[in-house]
Amino acid sequence: xxxxxxxxxxxxxxxxxxxxxxxxxxxxxxxxxxxxxxxxxxxxxxxxxxxxxxxxxxxxxxxxxxxxxxxxxxxxxxxxxxxxxxxxxxxxxxxx
Amino acid sequence: xxxxxxxxxxxxxxxxxxxxxxxxxxxxxxxxxxxxxxxxxxxxxxxxxxxxxxxxxxxxxxxxxxxxxxxxxxxxxxxxxxxxxxxxxxxxxxxxxxxxxxxxxxxxxxxxxxxxxxxxxxxxxxxxxxxxxxxxxxxxxxxxxxxxxxxxxxxxxxxxxxxxxxxxxxxxxxxxxxxxxxxxxxxxxxxxxxxxxxxxxxxxxxxxxxxxxxxxxxxxxxxxxxxxxxxxxxxxxxxxxxxxxxxxxxxxxxxxxxxxxxxxxxxxxxxxxxxxxxxxxxxxxxxxxxxxxxxxxxxxxxxxxxxxxxxxxxxxxxxxxxxxxxxxxxxxxxxxxxxxxxxxxxxxxxxxxxxxxxxxxxxxxxxxxxxx
Numbered sequence: 001x002x003x004x005x006x007x008x009x010x011x012x013x014x015x016x017x018x019x020x021x022x023x024x025x026x027x028x029x030x031x032x033x034x035x036x037x038x039x040x041x042x043x044x045x046x047x048x049x050x051x052x053x054x055x056x057x058x059x060x061x062x063x064x065x066x067x068x069x070x071x072x073x074x075x076x077x078x079x080x081x082x083x084x085x086x087x088x089x090x091x092x093x094x095x096x
Numbered sequence: 097x098x099x100x101x102x103x104x105x106x107x108x109x110x111x112x113x114x115x116x117x118x119x120x121x122x123x124x125x126x127x128x129x130x131x132x133x134x135x136x137x138x139x140x141x142x143x144x145x146x147x148x149x150x151x152x153x154x155x156x157x158x159x160x161x162x163x164x165x166x167x168x169x170x171x172x173x174x175x176x177x178x179x180x181x182x183x184x185x186x187x188x189x190x191x192x193x194x195x196x197x198x199x200x201x202x203x204x205x206x207x208x209x210x211x212x213x214x215x216x217x218x219x220x221x222x223x224x225x226x227x228x229x230x231x232x233x234x235x236x237x238x239x240x241x242x243x244x245x246x247x248x249x250x251x252x253x254x255x256x257x258x259x260x261x262x263x264x265x266x267x268x269x270x271x272x273x274x275x276x277x278x279x280x281x282x283x284x285x286x287x288x289x290x291x292x293x294x295x296x297x298x299x300x301x302x303x304x305x306x307x308x309x310x311x312x313x314x315x316x317x318x319x320x321x322x323x324x325x326x327x328x329x330x331x332x333x334x335x336x337x338x339x340x341x342x343x344x345x346x347x348x349x350x351x352x353x354x355x356x357x358x359x360x361x362x363x364x365x366x367x368x369x370x371x372x373x374x375x376x377x378x379x380x381x382x383x384x385x386x387x388x389x390x391x392x393x394x395x396x397x398x399x400x401x402x403x404x405x406x407x408x409x410x411x412x413x414x415x416x417x418x419x420x421x422x423x424x425x426x427x428x429x430x431x432x433x434x435x436x437x438x439x440x441x442x443x444x445x446x447x448x449x450x451x452x453x454x455x456x457x458x459x460x461x462x463x464x465x466x467x468x
Contacts, residue, residue, distance in 0.1 A: 011210030013188030015160040017115070018107045022100075022160065024188050026210045029252075031100045 006054075006078050006087050007047030007094040014042070027085035037063065038077050045087055047094035051078060108158070108347040109340070114379055115347040116161035117154055118361050121147065121178065122353050123167040127194055127230040129217075131260050131300050133290045134167065141353040144174040146371070148181050150351070153375040155185040165192035165361075167353070176205060183209045190215065192256075195242030196235055203242070207249035215282075216243050218255040219262070221269040229262055240277075247279060254280035259310070260287055260300040268315065283316060286427060289417045291364050301427075307434035324435050330405035336394035341412045345388035349379065359388050363413025365421070388412070391422060398424045402441035404432040 008014075011026025021039040023032045034042055037059060044054040052071055059070045081087040088094055108115035122141055123134045142150065154162065162182055169175055169191060182189050191206070195216045198206075206214065218239060220226040226236035246253050255274045257267055267283055274281035285302055289295045302310075310316055317323040331339065340346055345359030345367075355371040357378045358364055367385050368378030379385065391412065394400050397420070399410055409432075414425035424442035433439050 012186065013160060013210075013212065014186040015155070015158060017104055017113060017158060017160065018111045020107075022104055024160075024212070026212070029212065031104065033100055033104075 003091045004051040004075065004078070005047060005049075005090050005093050006041065006045040006051055007090075007096050008042065008045050009086055009088055012086055023086050025085045030084065032081075032084065032086065037073070038081065041074060041078055042081070042087070045078075047088075047096040051075065104160070105343075105347060109343070112380070113158040113347060114154075114349050115159065116163070116343070117159045117349050117351060118163040118165055119147075119150070119154075119351045120165050120167060120353050120361070121169050121172050121175065124171040125166060125168040125194075126171065126196055127168065127232045127235060129230050130262070131229070131258065131287050131297055133288050133297065135291065136167065139354060142355050142371070144177055146355070147178050150355070150370055150375065151178070151181050151185055151187075153370070155187065157376045157379060160188055161190070162187035163190045163192060168197070169193050170197035170202070179206075179209055179211070183211070188212045192217075193242075194230070194235065194239055195246070196232070196238040198242030198245055200245055203245035203249045203251065206246065207251050211251060213252040213254060214246050215254050215256050218243075218257055218270055218273075220266040221273045222266065225263050225266060229260075243277065243279060247277060252280070254282055257281065257283045258287070259283060259285040259302055261302060262300070264302040264306045264310075267310065268313075271315065283310075285310065285431075286414075288362055288414065293364075293417065295417070298427075304430060304434050307431065308437075311435045324437075327403040327432070327436055327438055328406040329403055330401050331393055333394070336400050336405070337392055339393040341391055341393060341396065341410065344412060345385045351375075357382070359385065360413050362411060363388075363416055363421075365416055388421065395422055396424070397422055398442045398445065403438060404429075404436070404440050408432050408440070
């Protein structure tokens with residue numbers, strides 16, 4: 001199991017608009033639109049549930065994908081979102 | 097290529113989502129600006145609990161951009177309680193303030209809460225002019241202190257420089273002051289009628305010649321040649337059948353401290369009250385909002401065939417305050433005239449061509465329009 005934890009950044013704005021999660025980065029006001037998988041990860045990013053558990057519980061069954069591939073993809077997504085200041089990542093639980 | 101922001105706006109329009117809402121928390125204010133359109137008495141503002149409940153309704157309705165304004169927002173002792181809830185609900189929050197009451201701890205808290213931006217009213221670089229407009233001695237000094245505190249905490253700050261007769265010559269210095277502070281500068285020469293319809297305050301508007309000079313200042317408008325180019329003619333007929341006058345009531349709304357819902361802060365048409373109905377029910381079912389939404393550019397009397405039709409910034413709210421939201425906004429006609437030197441159809445119909453030639457004549461026509 002991955003030890004990666006994810007939490008939503010504190011300074012972002014976010015809203016589901018017409019079924020699409022829209023996120024504005026507080027760092028530079030850049031706007032992002034998350035796809036279905038990224039939206040699930042965003043919603044579940046509570047800082048205390050390991051990414052592997054989120055993937056297992058909310059991605060694997062819903063998207064008919066094997067756990068290893070799903071976790072690899074999810075790590076790539078959350079690292080990308082962290083680079084944009086939308087998510088925080090840590091190897092230990094994060095204070096939300 | 098269309099931006100994601102543009103796409104989000106279009107999606108909100110298609111789906112009827114109120115993407116942006118301005119919520120005035122209070123009309124009370126520590127300043128008494130000569131041009132202000134508000135009654136500063138408290139006639140029963142919403143309580144903290146009412147506002148918190150409203151914020152949750154707004155989030156559920158899909159509001160993304162939330163502007164908290166007033167009056168002066170810091171007149172409410174529960175301001176940070178409200179702001180904390182707004183940010184917990186992940187709105188993109190913009191604040192409008194005079195910043196007189198911003199102190200270091202407040203600036204720090206605003207930064208910590210991830211406020212998108214703070215817009216601060218600055219009327220002049222000169223204390224005597226600014227303070228004469230706000231009628232609060234020492235206000236410019238304290239406003240600039242507040243602006244610096246916010247900036248130093250990393251908050252995005254902008255100066256809103258409303259131009260009127262008192263300060264119309266000061267804008268280059270205010271702009272330079274903003275630039276020296278690393279602060280964005282915005283200028284607006286629109287004085288709006290009082291919320292109760294009183295139009296006497298419009299006498300403070302800058303005259304047409306001054307406005308024309310400002311519009312020809314590259315530093316203000318970018319490329320004055322392009323900005324002041326002759327009008328491109330009426331909007332294409334087919335486009336006019338489908339084009340909306342603006343986003344008011346379509347993807348934007350305004351809510352007063354008393355819970356009244358309007359299409360826009362500049363469009364004082366009462367559409368319901370959140371103390372009596374849920375916001376989403378007003379938004380979806382208000383007959384007044386339905387009426388506003390039914391208007392297309394082709395329906396606007398006198399404007400759809402005007403030479404300025406393709407480039408006019410007509411405000412339906414200002415038209416409403418003149419008595420007809422399906423009619424022209426004379427203030428915007430005056431702007432178009434000051435910008436291009438070509439009178440709008442509305443101005444031509446209101447008066448025979450000026451004998452003494454010039455903008456001043458049309459301007460005087462505009463400021464003497466009857467109250468609705």
